[in-house]
Amino acid sequence: MKKLLFFALALFALVGCKNDEVVPEEPKADKISVLPESKEFDNNGGNISVMVTSTGEWTLGTKDNATYDWISTDKTKGTDGDMIKFTVNANETEQTRFAYYVFTCGKATAEFKITSFAGEVQKPTITVDEKEITKDYNKGSFQVVVKYSEGVDYRDLKAVIPEDATWLKHAVTLEGTEAGTANMQFEYEALEGLDAREVSFTINYDAESIPMKMIQTPEYVIIPESSMYTLGLEGGTLSINVTSNVDYNAEVITDGESWLTDYALSDGVNSWKYSSYDGKREATIRFTEAAPAEGAEPIVAEVRVVQSNALITTVARMNNHRAILSPVAPNKDVFKLGKNMTMEILIRPDANSFNSVNAILGLERRFLIRHSDGGNKGWWELVYARTSTNSLGENNEVKISGALLTAGKWTHIAVTVDDSSKKITLYQDGDFKTSQDFYYDMKDIDLSETYTANRQKQEFAIGYAYDNGRFFKGLVSEVRIWNRALTKEEINAKDHFYKVDPASEGLVAYWKMNDGEGSIYKDYTSNGNNLSAQINHGVWSTANAAWETVSLPE
Known part of the structure; x- marks a missing residue:
């Protein structure tokens, strides 16, 4: 029993000792540095005191155990904070001499370099x-x-x-x-x-x-505010604001010298007087850099000026822009058109507009005017939807080919749908192009509809449909939606391409696209369904519309 008790006490004592055991601290890393780290002497020699900072005792040696009989030191070892003095003899040789010393503290080292020039020390340049x-x-x-x-x-x-x-x-x-x-x-x-x-x-x-x-230096430019100015028949003053960072000369050319007179320039605004005129006349104003750099061609900018009784003077440029129904459009129900309607638009496509499929006007996979689909470069067509669907669950589509567009030329397009005759008819510049019976299961036209396809919201738009790459490249004017099929005679009525009465029977939306400023395309009918201007920077966002000055009819 005594032996057992003794063993337990011994075990308890052993456990107690282990609990009180002190864990040794991690050894601190060796460190050493010197200040300065180098010194240059001219041929007269001299001395320098070097301060050593270290975590422990240090010793002094040389790199590669070299010996220097032209240098002496007052110590070869020490502790943190010690100063060591180096004395350098005069350099009577014709060569620059170098010495490399090494301070060592444990595993850490620091180097000190001495340079002794044969002549006076040359300041680095x-x-x-x-x-x-x-x-x-x-x-x-x-x-x-x-x-x-x-x-x-x-x-x-x-x-x-x-x-x-x-x-x-x-x-x-x-x-x-x-x-x-x-x-x-x-x-x-x-x-x-x-x-x-x-x-x-x-x-x-x-x-x-x-x-x-x-x-x-900046890009040197001469930028008139507009490339075209349309003047009324009464006389007045033509003012052209020019943004420029070079001096320039302005001259009237191409038959305008006689009626654009009294030129003046003030604060970047160029002005001419012009008289009244009963008819149509044109001129070109050329702005030319006054003093181009030697050997460089002068910068030139030209402006077209037309004096006439134009019906349209401002249009919208749709490149990378689109127009969609405003989120607060007050009377969207007027776009539920069923199978009676007319859609009109006046366009001038750019040359590069024909390089790909471009949407002009309408709603993707419902009722859409577009051009250059399927390799038909420059040809416009109407695409409408049936209620039947394909294997992907999408509405079957019907395409009706219109006619060939010409780049840089204004063209009027009209499409009519007539439920009484069950026909869809296409016109270009008032000329009949084609007419087809629409399918028995043609989907009712509802331009207020929105849905998702191609992972994007599809909605009624001018100058856009399907995806961000299919925006129309060119100018747009006189966009109209009717709830009845216009006759050929109505489409060809005097000045119909360029204007109609906003109160015309059956006219449910009328966007002249002539606002000239802001981010809204005004609906001139009493329905007030304005369109919002948007620009594409990877995503569509509200922005000011782009405008151009024209004179229509040309």
Whole structure:
């Protein structure tokens, strides 16, 4: 029993000892540094005191165990904070001498370099051949070739650029192809404004500093506010606002010299007087750079001026734009048209409009006018939907080919649907093109409908359908929706292509597309279903519409 009790007490004591055992701390890493890290002497020699900072005792040696009979020290070991004095004898040779010392603390080391010149110490120098760099408005890069003297490490060259000059940055410094040179590479952003910009910066090496300047010149432009001006028959003043960052001369050419007179220029506004005229006359005004750079062609901009009793003077440009029903359109039910309707539009397609399928007017997979589908370059067509569906669950479509469009030419398109005759008829510039019986299961036309297809919202639009790539490229005017089928005689009525009475029977929407400003295309009928202008920057967003001045009829 006594033996058992003794064993238990011993075990308890052993456990108690283990609980009180102290865990040793991790050894601290060895560290050592010296200040300064190097010193240069002229041929007279001299001395330098070096402070040593370390985590423990240190010793002094030389790199590769070299010996230097021209240097002596007052100690070879010490502790943290000690100073060690190096005495350097005069250099009576004709060569520069180098000494490399190594301070050691445990596993850590620090080097100290001594340079003894045969003559007086030459201050390191850096030079550049070109201190002012001028570049144009495009994004780009340039390099500065820096020449440096013996003793300079090109990797220590610095470029100091003001913080507010964020458009210029130092990219990298590389060793030059010639000895004693370095290439400092710089990058700069594109300049979007019309004024030049510049920044002063320095290239530094120790106390050496070279002042530098970078100048970026803008794109030189002459930009009239519009490319065309339409004047009324009564006399008045033509004013053309020109944005320009060069001096220019303005001259009237092509038969306008006699009726555009009394030229004046004030604060960028060019003005001419013109008299009344009963008819139509045209002129061209040419703006030409007054003093182009040597060897450069002068900048030229031209403006067309028409004086006539034009019916249309402003139209909408739809490139990368679209017009959709405003979310707060008050009378959308008027677009539930069933199988009686007329859709009209006046367009002038650009040349590049025919390179792909472009939507003109309507609602994808429901009732849509488009052009250049399926390789029919420049041909427009109507696509309408049936209630029957295909294997994908989509409404079957019917295509009716219209006629060939001409780039740069104004064309009037009209499509009628007549439930009484069960026919769809297509007209171009008032001329009958084709007529077909519509399918018995033709889907009722409802331009207020919205749905999702191709992972995008599909809705009634001018200049857009299906996806972001199918926007119309060109000019648009006189868009109309009727709840009845117009006759050929009505479509060909005098001036019908260019204007109708907003109170005409059956006219449910009338967008002249002539607002000239803002982000709304006004509906001139009493229904007030305005359209919203949007622009495509990867996604569609509300923006001001784009406009152009015209004179229609031409």
